[in-house]
Amino acid sequence: MFKEGSPIAYDAPAELKKWPSLKGERQKDRGPPYLVYNGTLADCVRELMGKPIKGISLYDIMTKPQAAFDQTVLSPGDAAEMAMRKDFPKD
Numbered sequence: 001m002f003k004e005g006s007p008i009a010y011d012a013p014a015e016l017k018k019w020p021s022l023k024g025e026r027q028k029d030r031g032p033p034y035l036v037y038n039g040t041l042a043d044c045v046r047e048l049m050g051k052p053i054k055g056i057s058l059y060d061i062m063t064k065p066q067a068a069f070d071q072t073v074l075s076p077g078d079a080a081e082m083a084m085r086k087d088f089p090k091d
Contacts, residue, residue, distance in 0.1 A: 006068035008082065010042035010089050014063035021058050033060060042089050045079045 002008070017033035019026040036059070037047045044061045051059065061074040074082070082088060 002068045002081065002085075006066075007087065008041070008068045008085070009066055010040060010045075010087075012041045012063055012066065014039065014041040014044040014061055016044040016047050017060050017062055019058050019060070021055075024055060024058075026058060041082075045083050045088070048076060048079045049083055 015035055016037040018036050019033045020030035021027055041063050048059050056076045
């Protein structure tokens with residue numbers, strides 16, 4: 001998903017959002033996702049990775065596109081991949 005050799009601006013503004021759900025499934029017809037956390041991209045990744053694995057699929061990270069990725073919505077899988085990068089800030 002991420003372009004090799006392209007740096008990620010982990011200090012970029014981002015929002016962690018959660019979709020309305022029923023029985024652990026996203027309910028897109030029940031409205032848009034709501035804000036859970038507002039901060040940097042790195043902080044949002046940390047917040048998401050701290051959520052229980054059972055419900056992690058209900059979350060997305062919203063941020064502006066960067067050279068390393070060209071989308072505005074990052075999935076939990078994208079966040080996990082980002083958290084494993086060597087350049088991901090530890091604190």
